[in-house]
Amino acid sequence: MEIINKIAKIREKLDLYGKPYITEELLQKLLDKFAPNYSITNLSNLWLITPIKRWKVYINNKYNAFVNSFVVGDLYMWDDLYIFWWLWVYNRYSLTEQVAEWQTIYNTKISWKKIIWNSKFIFVRQRENFFYWWKKEKFEEYSYNIMTIERAFIQMIKEWKDFSNLPYWINKDKLLKFALKYAPKTIISKIEKLCI
Numbered sequence: 001m002e003i004i005n006k007i008a009k010i011r012e013k014l015d016l017y018g019k020p021y022i023t024e025e026l027l028q029k030l031l032d033k034f035a036p037n038y039s040i041t042n043l044s045n046l047w048l049i050t051p052i053k054r055w056k057v058y059i060n061n062k063y064n065a066f067v068n069s070f071v072v073g074d075l076y077m078w079d080d081l082y083i084f085w086w087l088w089v090y091n092r093y094s095l096t097e098q099v100a101e102w103q104t105i106y107n108t109k110i111s112w113k114k115i116i117w118n119s120k121f122i123f124v125r126q127r128e129n130f131f132y133w134w135k136k137e138k139f140e141e142y143s144y145n146i147m148t149i150e151r152a153f154i155q156m157i158k159e160w161k162d163f164s165n166l167p168y169w170i171n172k173d174k175l176l177k178f179a180l181k182y183a184p185k186t187i188i189s190k191i192e193k194l195c196i
Contacts, residue, residue, distance in 0.1 A: 006035035007046065014048055014062035021075060021142075022049065022060045050117045052076050059117050069119035070137070073105050074144035076116060082107035083134045084146045085155075093149045095156055095167070106130065133178055150175045154183050157190055166194040 013030050014022070027040050027049065040058075043049045049058040052075045059067060070084060087100035102113070102120040111125040133151040136143045147155070153170055157163070166172060172195045179191045 006038065007048075009034040010038070010043065011048060011062060014060050017060060018063065020060055020063045020065070020067045021052070021071070022058050024055050024057065027058065052116055053078055067117060067119075068139050068142070069103060070144045070146070071139055071142045072116050072119045073103060073121055074142065076114075076121070077105065077107060080107055080109055081128065081131055082145055083131060084144065085152075089147050089152055090156060093152050094169070095149075095152060096161075133182060148178075150178050151182075154179055154187060154191070157187055158183075163194060 010030060013034065017026075024040065027043065031038055031040070031043075040049070044051060044058070048061055050061055051058050052072055056078060057075045059072070073082075073084065082105050084103060085106050086104035087096065087098055088103045090096040091099055102122045104122045104124060106124050106126045108128055108131075109125060110123045112123055114121050114123065134145050134147050137146050149170055153163075153167075153175065166175070175191060176195055179188050183191065
């Protein structure tokens with residue numbers, strides 16, 4: 001009976017916490033105070049939390065609102081260099097209507113697929129010089145690295161997608177400036193034609 005009460009107390013505290021992500025440090029404090037015979041692994045096995053980055057941060061499964069997959073990806077990558085890219089980002093910038101089921105994270109360390117909670121990620125390893133022309137976007141108190149719309153547009157042209165005109169939501173001056181700095185000559189000429 002006492003064991004059930006301890007777990008019920010942890011459930012209640014996670015519910016009252018009211019945030020989607022919880023650190024290992026805070027979880028350990030809860031366990032030390034209300035259920036000292038339990039571990040973080042026990043809470044995970046009981047589906048009260050889901051690991052994002054073991055021994056660092058977890059999803060609070062008692063949180064009933066939106067869990068942002070961009071933030072989940074950022075928390076998984078922790079302090080490593082990365083950017084969100086490819087179809088998910090193209091769709092987000094309205095450059096394609098194709099909807100991606102998996103989000104692609106380019107990084108300097110890992111290449112594999114991983115599902116965390118309801119977020120599906122493809123991790124692609126790249127050299128450090130690949131990581132330019134990205135920005136940080138904020139979501140509540142969190143932020144994540146994402147390719148800029150101009151770089152996404154140039155990348156789509158590199159992948160042989162044809163555009164008959166420049167989408168109005170892309171900054172022409174910024175696009176030209178960055179294309180001249182980073183893009184190959186064939187891409188520059190295509191962009192210059194679109195910007196006339």
